[in-house]
Amino acid sequence: MAISFKKTYKFAVKSALYITLFSTGFLAGMMYFFDILRWDFIAIFVVSLFIFSFFVIQYRVERFIYRRVKKIYDDVSLLESSTFRNKSITTDMATLTREVQKFARDKKIEIETLKIREEYRREFLGNVSHELKTPLFTVQGYLLTLLDGAMNDKTLRKKYLQRAEKGVERLIYIVQDLDMITKLEVGDLNLNYTKFNIVEVVQNVFDLLEMKADKKNIMLMFDMKYIKPVMVYADREKIQQVITNLVVNSIKYGRENGTTEISIEDLVNNKIIVRIKDNGEGIEKKHIPRLFERFYRVDKSGARTEGGSGLGLSIVKHIIEGHDEKIYVESKFGEGSEFSFTLEKMK
Template sequence: MLTTKNFSPNQLSALTALILSIPIGLVFVFIIPALWLSLVAFVVLYIGSYLLIRFVLEWFIYRKIKLIYKFIYQTKASKKEEMYYKYILPQKSIDEVREDVEKWAEQRKEEIETLKFNEAYRKEFLQNLAHEFKTPIFAIQGYVDTLLGGAMENPAINQKFLENTSRNVDRMVNLVNDLDEISKLESGEQPLYKQNFVIQEVIREVYESLSIKSNARQIKCTIKKGCEQPVTVFADKEKIRQVLLNLVENAIKYGKQGGHIVASVYNTDEKHVLIEISDDGTGIGEEHLPRIFERFYRTDRGRSRDVGGTGLGLAICKHIIEAHNQVMHVRSKLDIGTTLGFTLDTRKD
């Protein structure tokens, strides 16, 4: 079945000219006795109709379409684009042009949705950042004003307030350092120094460095049975140590008193190793899981500011793992516990 759906302007012009010329040519046969004159008239009529219709399509309709394309790309046409508008665009069917416009509209819609999401994220980030800075700043201001108001004369109050001021200054310094580290990780200013090392050795070192905190809460830190066999990975050892420190410290903070923290190491395939840190603490609600790696994001339950921290630890971990071209994941259930894990490359010979 003949269809003009995907005809180019030239093809459509030829078909329309032919449809117009045939009946008029038949009229010429009856009017003009000489057959050759009828054929000449038919050819002239066909060529004239074709040129006229083609002119209308290309120089009027496609001139408008050309303006639409320029609006879509919103740039002054280069020589290459002008060649496209002059030679390639007129060969496209109307349906192909429609598909181009629809594709552009879909891309713009996605960009608008992304901008809306980023704007909402930016506002929330700035609010959280202001809150994180405001708390220690107001505390420092209060202590200093009290000291200047006469409390300096009392040695006991003097010492206590200065110690509290020092703690809040440390909190601000840690916050600035964490933000600076995230910025460097995002911009790639912190290079990775990859090497082969046994991941279980680093896990044991992290357990040892945090033993005072874990012992204070009577939490037992172990490597899962069956995962003790040394597994060598290829990564930045100090950066991975930082990730493990953060994950284990979080597990201690949010794990239950007298609980258990377990590290698991698996060879998922010949190229990757999976490392997971699990606790048996309060867990995280399902609605919070997609956002726990965002900066300053804290859940309502089990992740309050009362336990300290800047709220940037997991965001830093995520950036470090992504800098290794790997991924982090989380599994959690309320009152059951949380598992945070990541993958790394296996050893490189």
């Protein structure tokens, strides 16, 4: 590690001056006492002593401070702080203080980040456990009931096997979504960009989810009649999945006899924005920053009466960001929510 003395001479100058004044006064007094006072000799003595004292003090103090400061750097190096360890050693106290304070701030931020990640990890593992446990216990319960004698009843046997199958389907759905989001997070998105009509994709999603919406008497609709196609450049399959997840979400948390409305608007720089708006229960403001986390629940009771893997919004966020686009959410608790995302528009 290179030595980089950023010298401050104030201490050495003062110390050398005190020594010179004392020594000169003592020498002049002795010469006066013995009646051999010579001012030319005293002048040479003063200059020589001051210069000698200054350099000796400066050198010794620098070496003294350097050895102790070097130990601080070495101790810090044990903490694997590469940004601090690679710096040259300075004996300037102001510079050293700034570097140590910066190191302490960086370490504090790092520790706080690790705490947040650890909390997120615990919460994520708890959520995964809950999501998998529910369908597993459901399947196990029906199978045990069948083994305990219900198998002999043809009606019960068929009903319980059908319910067990639904539990297995949910497990498969969760595992598939986990596999997908893992690939998305490592950048394995494999987007297949094509030019397509986004209006047609939205209509396809409406057709697919019409029966699901009818169960709650929710109307799926456009904000207006789109006569001309709106062409975009993206991965059609992935964008359909995004719209499907958002519409499913709006149905799941929408109110009876409500609406889910989709609008497509032009933005600047050859962009469009797709808005999915509902008049459902809405989301409290404190939950919005964490909505796109895996398995994050607004309802902390842990109930999932509507099913689903809990990964829908997280998948949506990764797909949109994989297209280098933005996703937004606005919501008023008790009034409804609006999710929107941008896409590149084609002529």
